[in-house]
Structure formats: structure tokens, C-alpha cells
Amino acid sequence: MAEKIKLTSREQDYSQWYLDVAQTGELFEYSPTPGCITFLPKSTDIWQRIRAHIDAKIRVMGVQNVMLPMLVPMEFFMKEADHVEGFAPEIATVTRVGDKELDAPLGLRPTSETMFCDFFRKRLRSYRDLPILCNQWCNILRWEKRTRPFLRTAEFHWQEGHTLHRTRDEAWEFVLSILHDVYIDTIRNLLAIDGIAGRKSESEKFAGGDVTTTFEPMMSNGWALQICTSHLLAQGFMEGFDVSFADEDGSLKHPYYTSWGLSTRSIGGMISAHSDDRGLIIPPRISEYRAVILPIYGKDRDEETNAYARRVAAMLVPDGTEIPVKGESMRAVTNNQERVLLDLRNERVGAKITDWELSGYPVRIECGAREMDEWVVTVASRITGEKSTVPVSEVFATVSRLLNEGQTELLRRSTERLRTNTVACRTLEEVGAAVEAGKFALYAWDLDPEFEKIIKDRWKATTRCLPFDGQFTDELLPITDPKLHRVIVARAF
Amino acid sequence: MAEKIKLTSREQDYSQWYLDVAQTGELFEYSPTPGCITFLPKSTDIWQRIRAHIDAKIRVMGVQNVMLPMLVPMEFFMKEADHVEGFAPEIATVTRVGDKELDAPLGLRPTSETMFCDFFRKRLRSYRDLPILCNQWCNILRWEKRTRPFLRTAEFHWQEGHTLHRTRDEAWEFVLSILHDVYIDTIRNLLAIDGIAGRKSESEKFAGGDVTTTFEPMMSNGWALQICTSHLLAQGFMEGFDVSFADEDGSLKHPYYTSWGLSTRSIGGMISAHSDDRGLIIPPRISEYRAVILPIYGKDRDEETNAYARRVAAMLVPDGTEIPVKGESMRAVTNNQERVLLDLRNERVGAKITDWELSGYPVRIECGAREMDEWVVTVASRITGEKSTVPVSEVFATVSRLLNEGQTELLRRSTERLRTNTVACRTLEEVGAAVEAGKFALYAWDLDPEFEKIIKDRWKATTRCLPFDGQFTDELLPITDPKLHRVIVARAF
Numbered sequence: 001m002a003e004k005i006k007l008t009s010r011e012q013d014y015s016q017w018y019l020d021v022a023q024t025g026e027l028f029e030y031s032p033t034p035g036c037i038t039f040l041p042k043s044t045d046i047w048q049r050i051r052a053h054i055d056a057k058i059r060v061m062g063v064q065n066v067m068l069p070m071l072v073p074m075e076f077f078m079k080e081a082d083h084v085e086g087f088a089p090e091i092a093t094v095t096r097v098g099d100k101e102l103d104a105p106l107g108l109r110p111t112s113e114t115m116f117c118d119f120f121r122k123r124l125r126s127y128r129d130l131p132i133l134c135n136q137w138c139n140i141l142r143w144e145k146r147t148r149p150f151l152r153t154a155e156f157h158w159q160e161g162h163t164l165h166r167t168r169d170e171a172w173e174f175v176l177s178i179l180h181d182v183y184i185d186t187i188r189n190l191l192a193i194d195g196i197a198g199r200k201s202e203s204e205k206f207a208g209g210d211v212t213t214t215f216e217p218m219m220s221n222g223w224a225l226q227i228c229t230s231h232l233l234a235q236g237f238m239e240g241f242d243v244s245f246a247d248e249d250g251s252l253k254h255p256y257y258t259s260w261g262l263s264t265r266s267i268g269g270m271i272s273a274h275s276d277d278r279g280l281i282i283p284p285r286i287s288e289y290r291a292v293i294l295p296i297y298g299k300d301r302d303e304e305t306n307a308y309a310r311r312v313a314a315m316l317v318p319d320g321t322e323i324p325v326k327g328e329s330m331r332a333v334t335n336n337q338e339r340v341l342l343d344l345r346n347e348r349v350g351a352k353i354t355d356w357e358l359s360g361y362p363v364r365i366e367c368g369a370r371e372m373d374e375w376v377v378t379v380a381s382r383i384t385g386e387k388s389t390v391p392v393s394e395v396f397a398t399v400s401r402l403l404n405e406g407q408t409e410l411l412r413r414s415t416e417r418l419r420t421n422t423v424a425c426r427t428l429e430e431v432g433a434a435v436e437a438g439k440f441a442l443y444a445w446d447l448d449p450e451f452e453k454i455i456k457d458r459w460k461a462t463t464r465c466l467p468f469d470g471q472f473t474d475e476l477l478p479i480t481d482p483k484l485h486r487v488i489v490a491r492a493f
Numbered sequence: 494m495a496e497k498i499k500l501t502s503r504e505q506d507y508s509q510w511y512l513d514v515a516q517t518g519e520l521f522e523y524s525p526t527p528g529c530i531t532f533l534p535k536s537t538d539i540w541q542r543i544r545a546h547i548d549a550k551i552r553v554m555g556v557q558n559v560m561l562p563m564l565v566p567m568e569f570f571m572k573e574a575d576h577v578e579g580f581a582p583e584i585a586t587v588t589r590v591g592d593k594e595l596d597a598p599l600g601l602r603p604t605s606e607t608m609f610c611d612f613f614r615k616r617l618r619s620y621r622d623l624p625i626l627c628n629q630w631c632n633i634l635r636w637e638k639r640t641r642p643f644l645r646t647a648e649f650h651w652q653e654g655h656t657l658h659r660t661r662d663e664a665w666e667f668v669l670s671i672l673h674d675v676y677i678d679t680i681r682n683l684l685a686i687d688g689i690a691g692r693k694s695e696s697e698k699f700a701g702g703d704v705t706t707t708f709e710p711m712m713s714n715g716w717a718l719q720i721c722t723s724h725l726l727a728q729g730f731m732e733g734f735d736v737s738f739a740d741e742d743g744s745l746k747h748p749y750y751t752s753w754g755l756s757t758r759s760i761g762g763m764i765s766a767h768s769d770d771r772g773l774i775i776p777p778r779i780s781e782y783r784a785v786i787l788p789i790y791g792k793d794r795d796e797e798t799n800a801y802a803r804r805v806a807a808m809l810v811p812d813g814t815e816i817p818v819k820g821e822s823m824r825a826v827t828n829n830q831e832r833v834l835l836d837l838r839n840e841r842v843g844a845k846i847t848d849w850e851l852s853g854y855p856v857r858i859e860c861g862a863r864e865m866d867e868w869v870v871t872v873a874s875r876i877t878g879e880k881s882t883v884p885v886s887e888v889f890a891t892v893s894r895l896l897n898e899g900q901t902e903l904l905r906r907s908t909e910r911l912r913t914n915t916v917a918c919r920t921l922e923e924v925g926a927a928v929e930a931g932k933f934a935l936y937a938w939d940l941d942p943e944f945e946k947i948i949k950d951r952w953k954a955t956t957r958c959l960p961f962d963g964q965f966t967d968e969l970l971p972i973t974d975p976k977l978h979r980v981i982v983a984r985a986f
Contacts, residue, residue, distance in 0.1 A: 029612065031562050032566050033562040033564045033565065033608075036564065038559060038562070041627075044559050064534035066532055067532035067650065068524070069529035069530075070632055071634075071647075071648065072526065088591055089590075089591035090590070090591065092587045093587060093589040093590065094587050095586070095587075097584065097586065097636040098581055098636070099582075105589075106585075115526075122522060139631070139632065143590040154564075155563060331554065
């Protein structure tokens with residue numbers, strides 16, 4: 001592969017670079033279904049790791065998983081006025097089965113608030129039933145005109161949480177807990193991407209929501225990406241679907257409703273935030289393989305070198321563990337906890353290194369004749385670029401250190417980029433200039449929607465969030481007038 | 494709940510009994526989408542456990558997970574003649590997005606052979622790429638006229654494996670390995686259901702397949718249920734989608750294709766196979782909670798009794814583990830490995846026991862004033878009915894024993910039922926009589942399809958499989974004529 005594909009550079013064409021990185025990183029394949037992609041094993045594995053992390057977090061919070069149908073009766077969408085307006089143009093509709101027309105067409109879920117409301121109505125009776133905390137892992141379909149693998153596809157995968165609470169305060173606390181303890185934790189600590197937490201403006205919030213909270217990470221071109229949102233929903237859903245409960249005093253009340261989702265778009269964020277002109281970079285914590293061992297051959301593939309490579313592998317995994325071999329057997333071995341891969345292909349060392357770079361796996365371990373003689377190996381990090389020759393006895397410690405440092409370094413870079421490229425702007429023109437330079441513009445906004453029209457028309461920019469307190473000092477951008485609010489303006493995928 | 498619902502008995506009306514058990518066991522909720530159900534937390538958890546077991550098994554075999562789109566271009570179904578004939582009437586078709594008609598309608602996958610073939614065509618080049626071993630966990634839609642929760646629903650969930658091999662022998666070996674090492678292992682050892690392994694007749698095999706293998710378990714009414722199938726597919730798919738590879742000698746060849754699936758129908762099998770007139774029974778290995786502690790109160794809810802119940806719980810889980818409380822907090826606690834649940838509701842002991850019976854959880858632990866005085870508990874098994882009073886110090890050992898014995902006992906019963914209710918039949922009339930009596934009829938068949946028409950018309954029965962050798966002795970049904978083959982005839986869900 002290395003010799004066939006020349007990566008476009010980030011500088012030259014960011015969009016093409018992104019596609020090249022995702023393709024040479026073997027994350028996706030184009031699909032015959034318009035706007036959809038095939039998730040290859042590597043991205044499926046990454047999603048599985050993100051899923052396991054989030055699932056464990058929310059289950060400890062008391063959230064229970066359910067599975068609701070993917071097809072939604074079309075009249076359901078009509079029950080919440082803003083909701084139908086927001087989603088109607090994107091809903092793929094089943095009108096026929098075999099050669100028979102359906103009496104009542106069904107929509108493929110663009111999100112499942114309406115189905116959960118119907119579900120809640122049947123189950124909620126008394127204040128004693130509250131809170132009800134549900135989640136589902138599922139596929140979603142939103143027809144998109146312009147698609148981009150992972151970042152914007154017609155079908156994507158996500159979790160969508162839906163909860164009911166007795167009071168608005170309790171619901172709001174839950175919305176924030178999901179945002180901070182689950183989403184920001186996942187995005188910073190697993191995906192190693194930093195961003196800005198806040199609430200969406202009125203025009204950018206969820207269709208049918210009251211307050212939408214978000215964590216907007218910055219990509220390597222300075223654009224924003226909406227990976228996750230956590231909503232306090234308006235009472236419209238509860239009224240439209242007649243969801244209510246008998247409170248302690250016997251009175252009938254509507255509960256407060258939250259919904260929240262994080263999607264496979266996060267994989268697009270990972271690609272865009274970390275990768276470079278040599279290809280994909282995957283944060284160690286979510287990488288299927290973390291260390292690739294490359295035996296370096298002389299003229300021929302050399303059994304002695306392979307045997308040495310296997311001895312090195314044995315320093316990383318328990319005795320007798322079978323190590324997956326690139327291009328031969330990709331068996332998942334349960335005790336391969338260091339996630340080691342052997343590249344025994346009979347290729348030149350340059351080609352193997354290039355392939356490893358494109359793969360995005362964090363660490364490589366070279367062992368050739370020179371290393372063998374001295375009982376050492378050469379270990380290199382894809383992330384920090386550190387390369388050193390160490391005794392075989394130190395390979396485990398060295399790899400562990402490089403993985404930890406790599407994970408930390410990716411987040412440090414992301415935080416640094418965010419800090420450097422978020423600029424305080426005093427005027428509309430400064431906002432425009434910042435956005436055009438690939439930066440987040442921090443601005444004091446009077447919440448007038450006219451502003452959002454202007455930045456969209458002139459610079460294709462949107463308000464990304466009204467940051468929560470504590471992220472920006474008065475020094476950077478003082479807020480003197482109580483009518484003004486800090487806002488982040490940026491271009492977004 | 495206990496006092497509101499009276500279960501229909503199995504004897505009285507099997508179908509209604511099945512529904513009552515599944516509903517009082519809180520496994521599903523009816524859905525507003527025709528033919529679909531909502532999987533409640535308990536059945537979602539069971540499916541998750543089945544999934545984790547199968548996923549680990551196939552990954553060790555080298556199978557990699559991918560995610561392909563759920564929408565399939567309609568023309569894809571036309572490329573394999575038998576396949577389109579088999580599935581066309583069940584395919585739900587998206588013809589519209591928002592208010593715009595699509596130029597090319599898309600079908601919701603009823604299975605993904607066509608999409609995998611297109612995917613394989615793009616990726617397969619050389620014999621060195623083989624085998625290609627893929628799987629996906631996904632939802633499926635097949636429009637059904639008559640539905641029954643879990644057993645037959647329009648949307649269901651499954652895994653579908655798709656693999657390519659260089660030779661027919663290798664493909665066939667893989668088909669059998671999936672059937673035996675993965676499916677039969679899962680159905681017998683997790684679901685505790687026994688059945689008969691074999692191949693499907695020509696008329697019952699997969700549309701577009703060459704050989705379909707199956708494991709047909711017997712339900713408690715003597716009907717069969719198709720839970721899993723593992724197919725060696727015909728070359729039609731490879732030809733229709735032009736999937737080929739350059740062999741070692743440079744010649745272009747079609748690979749051999751297998752596909753295999755196990756679905757959420759298995760949960761229906763679990764309900765039907767084990768439950769009784771007192772409600773649901775869940776095999777311990779796949780039950781979310783395995784032991785429910787029921788404090789028995791005097792006149793009032795008694796804090797002393799609750800404290801005692803918590804001390805008993807502490808014998809089952811590590812120190813400091815928070816135990817989920819029925820109706821209060823259902824937090825999943827990672828170190829609650831014994832999967833203990835506390836029922837602290839202020840209900841009469843009879844109501845609590847009835848609720849526990851309906852829940853299907855395998856073991857209950859009663860602790861009231863009498864137990865507290867003597868530092869003992871009363872432990873009972875939902876499966877074997879064993880009930881004994883043991884010192885608190887023995888609660889862990891007793892619960893563990895009852896769980897193991899319960900799992901074993903369910904499989905033993907299932908095996909016994911299968912053995913007793915599979916009867917050798919010499920004539921067509923004997924086949925009919927056996928089927929009508931709720932039995933599997935073992936018959937020597939000449940493979941004439943006319944036979945299948947007759948048994949369907951006269952007794953609503955089908956051939957379930959041609960059993961593999963070794964399951965039935967010559968003594969039971971001698972096969973003297975080489976044109977004759979053993980076949981199992983039964984009614985099926």
C-alpha cells in the first residue's frame with residue numbers, strides 16, 4: 001500500500017487529506033448506498049471501545065439499556081411542532097413492502113424522542129417510578145446532501161439516552177452530569193481531544209429542546225465538530241405524547257425530559273484532530289493494536305529474525321500467547337492485553353515503516369540483525385517521534401511509557417491548539433478574520449439572531465456554544481454589559 | 494404486579510401462556526410500530542450476554558467485526574435469482590426522503606449477503622487475501638404477517654457472519670465449526686436448550702444457499718424453533734456480484750462463501766423452553782440478577798430486617814459493594830459479580846415471592862425475624878424448587894450450588910424432553926400422529942418434496958432437518974435403503 005498511495009498534505013487540501021488519512025488508515029470503505037460508509041474492522045473496534053467505556057459509565061449512574069424499533073409511525077413526528085420542522089426533510093420513509101403500499105408510512109428514526117415518549121407514557125404512573133433512565137445503542141438515519149465519512153453520513157451509529165425526572169433541577173443536573181462525567185471524560189481521556197463546554201444558542205439547539213449543552217472540540221484546521229449533545233427538552237414532548245405522573249399530593253404533572261447522544265462522528269473527530277501528513281494517529285487507549293513488531297530482514301525473509309521478533313513479543317504478553325500476524329491470522333487473543341501485532345511480511349523495512357505510519361498504531365518495535373546481535377530493539381512512537389534502542393529486558397517498560405506519554409501528548413497538543421487558536425474578538429470584523437484564519441472566535445454577544453445570519457452569510461460560520469463559566473477569564477474578554485454573553489464562533493464540519 | 498395478573502396455564506392456551514410469561518417477566522413492551530416490540534432492560538441485558546459470549550468465540554476464530562449500511566440498493570437483490578424470490582415479499586422499501594421521491598428505492602436489509610458480496614468484490618484480489626472472515630451485529634427487517642414477541646417480529650437483532658474461502662472443503666469446515674463450536678455451544682451451555690443438529694431440506698434451505706445447517710431445539714410444547722443457521726452458499730452470489738480472486742497459478746476463481754446468523758429469537762426460545770405456569774425461568778448464566786434477597790417484614794417495614802438483609806448481601810459480594818434495590822436504584826455495580834438484587838419494597842411476603850417467581854431470576858433468599866434470630870437464611874431455587882434454611886456463613890456456597898445445579902437441571906430437562914418426545918415413525922400416519930401429539934417425528938424420507946407438501950397441508954408441519962450422523966441409532970430407526978434419509982418433522986414457530 002505504501003508505495004501506491006501518496007497522501008495529500010493537510011496544507012494543500014484539508015478535506016482530501018482527511019479522506020486520504022481515513023482510507024490509508026483502513027477505517028472505512030465507500031458503500032453503494034448513497035451517503036453511507038462501511039465501517040472496516042479498525043473503526044468498528046474503535047467504536048466498540050468507546051461504547052464499552054460509555055456504557056460502563058452510564059450503567060453505574062443507573063441507566064438501563066433498551067432497544068426500541070427503528071421505524072417510527074410518521075404521525076409521531078407531528079406531535080412536537082419544532083421537532084417535526086427540524087427533522088422532516090431528513091427522514092427516509094418506508095412506503096412499500098414487497099409490492100404492496102403501506103397504509104401508514106413509517107420513518108427511519110433520525111433520533112428516537114417520539115418513540116421514547118410513547119414508551120414512557122405506557123410505563124409512567126406515579127412519582128415513585130421516577131427517575132426513569134434509559135439508553136439505547138443503535139443506528140440512525142438522517143438524509144444528508146453532502147456527506148463526509150464518519151463526520152457526516154446518512155446512517156451513523158450512536159447511543160441515545162432518554163430520561164424522565166420529577167423536577168427540572170434534577171433533570172438539569174442529569175444533563176450536566178452526562179455532559180461532564182460521561183462525554184467530556186470520554187472525549188478528553190479516551191479520544192484525547194480538548195474542547196469548550198457550553199450551551200447552544202436558540203437557533204442551534206435541538207429541535208424540540210429547551211437547553212442543549214455541548215462540548216465543542218477543535219479539529220486540526222481550527223474548525224469545530226459537534227460530537228455530543230446533552231439536552232434538557234421542552235415540555236412540548238410531554239404534552240404532545242401525554243406523558244404524566246401522579247405526584248405525591250395526587251396531582252397530575254408532566255415530568256422533565258432529557259436526551260443525550262454521542263455518535264460515530266467521534267471517530268471522524270479523532271482522525272481530524274490527531275493525524276498528520278504521514279497518516280492516521282490513533283490514541284493508544286482506543287487503538288485495537290498498540291505495538292507493531294517489525295522484523296527487519298536482510299536479503300530474504302529470515303527465520304532467525306522472526307524467531308527473535310517472537311521472543312521480543314513474548315516480553316510484552318504472557319507466555320504462550322499467540323500473537324496476531326499482519327495479513328495472516330488476525331485472531332483476537334484474549335491474553336494479548338498489550339495488543340501486539342507482528343508484521344512478518346517479506347517487505348523492505350521502509351515499506352513496513354510507512355505502512356505502520358499509515359496504520360495509526362502508536363508504537364513500533366524494530367528488530368533486525370543488528371538488534372539481534374546486541375539483544376536490543378529499537379522502539380519508536382508514532383505520536384512523539386521518540387526513537388530509542390533499548391535492551392530487550394526493557395521493552396515492556398519502554399512500550400508502556402511511550403503509550404502513556406503518547407496518550408498524554410495528544411491531549412496536551414489538543415489543549416495547546418485550543419488555547420492558542422481561541423482568540424478574543426471585539427468587533428464583527430475581528431470575528432470574521434479569526435474564523436477565516438481557522439480559529440475559534442470568542443465574542444461578547446447580545447443574543448440577537450441577526451448576528452448568526454451575518455456570520456453564516458459572510459464567513460460560513462456558526463455560533464458553537466455559549467461557554468460555561470470558568471473556561472475564559474475576564475482578562476481575555478471582559479463582559480461588562482449584563483446583556484452580553486460570551487460565545488464561540490467557528491466554522492464547523 | 495403479582496395480584497393484578499393471572500397467568501394463563503400452558504395447558505389451557507400455549508400462545509397466551511407464552512405472552513403472559515414474557516410480559517409478566519418484563520421482557521418486552523408492545524410497540525406502536527407494526528410487528529415490532531420494545532426490548533425492555535431485562536431482555537436487552539440477556540441479548541448483551543449472548544452477544545458477548547458469541548463475539549468472544551468468533552473473534553478467537555479470527556472473525557473481524559464490521560458495520561455495513563442497513564439500506565440496500567434494490568437492484569442488489571436481483572443479482573441472485575433464488576435470493577430475490579425468497580426475500581422480495583418481506584423487504585420494506587424506502588421510496589421517499591422528506592417530501593422528495595428517491596430515484597432509486599432502497600430496501601431495509603432482510604439479511605446482508607448482497608452488501609457483503611459487493612464489499613468483498615472491492616477487497617478481494619489474490620488467494621493471499623483468503624480467508625476473509627467478517628461479522629456484524631445489527632438490526633434486520635423482514636415484514637411478517639403474523640408476529641409473536643421475540644419469536645417472529647418484523648425487526649429483530651442478530652449477528653450475521655460472512656466469510657470467503659479458497660476451497661469448498663475449507664468453507665464447509667467453517668460452516669460446521671460455527672454451528673458446533675459457536676451456536677450449539679451457546680444454545681446448550683448458555684440457553685440450556687437441547688436440540689437436533691442437521692441440514693435443511695432443499696425447500697427449507699436459505700434462499701440462495703447450497704447447504705443450510707441448523708440446530709433445531711425443542712420448545713416445551715414439542716414444537717421446533719429455528720434459532721440459528723449456518724450456510725454454505727451457492728456460487729450464484731459470487732457470480733452475480735463478480736467476486737473472484739487470482740489463484741496461485743494466476744487463474745481467476747470464485748471463492749466459496751459462507752454466512753451464518755443467530756438472532757434475538759433465541760430469547761423467545763429461552764422463554765418457551767424453560768418457563769412454567771408460575772412464570773418466566775431464566776438460565777442462571779444469562780440472567781441479569783441471579784439472587785434476589787427478600788426481607789420479610791412483620792407489621793411494618795422493618796429497618797432491623799433490612800440491615801440483616803444487607804449483611805446477608807455482604808456475604809455474596811465484596812465489602813462495600815452497593816447492591817441494586819428493586820424499584821429504587823438499579824445501578825449496575827461492577828463488583829456485584831454474583832448479580833444480587835435487594836427487594837426492600839414494603840409488600841407482603843407472598844406478593845414478593847410471586848413477583849420473584851414471575852421475574853425468572855434463579856434464586857431467592859428470604860430473611861425475616863425467625864431467620865435473624867438464628868443467624869440463618871432460607872434459600873430457594875426457582876428451577877429445582879429446592880428450599881432450605883442454611884447458616885448465613887453458607888449462603889455463598891448454597892447460592893453458587895443452586896445456580897450451577899439450576900443451569901444443569903434446565904439442560905437436563907431439555908435433553909430429556911427431546912429424547913422422550915422424538916419418536917420414530919414408520920408411516921406417514923405415524924408422522925402425523927406424532928406431530929399432532931406435540932412431538933418430533935423421526936422418519937426415513939426419500940427426499941421427495943411432495944412429502945413436505947402433504948405434511949404441511951395435513952398437519953401444518955415442516956421438515957426441520959436431516960440430522961447429522963451419530964444422533965440417532967439404527968435401533969431407533971434403521972435406514973436400509975440408501976435412497977432414504979433420516980428427517981425430523983415437527984411444527985415450528
